[in-house]
Amino acid sequence: MHYEIGLFERESTLSLDYILSERLRLEVESGISQSIDMTFTVEK
Numbered sequence: 001m002h003y004e005i006g007l008f009e010r011e012s013t014l015s016l017d018y019i020l021s022e023r024l025r026l027e028v029e030s031g032i033s034q035s036i037d038m039t040f041t042v043e044k
Contacts, residue, residue, distance in 0.1 A: 004013045013031035020026055027037045 015029045018026040023041045025039045
């Protein structure tokens with residue numbers, strides 16, 4: 001979990017990272033806009 005505040009803009013963001021498994025991660029972000037990112041990692 002982390003909280004960000006812009007230096008030149010009055011925008012702030014709250015972000016949560018969930019590690020669902022060794023290869024799967026979910027990031028949820030809320031601020032002026034909201035987003036959800038899901039990342040799947042494959043290593044060779």
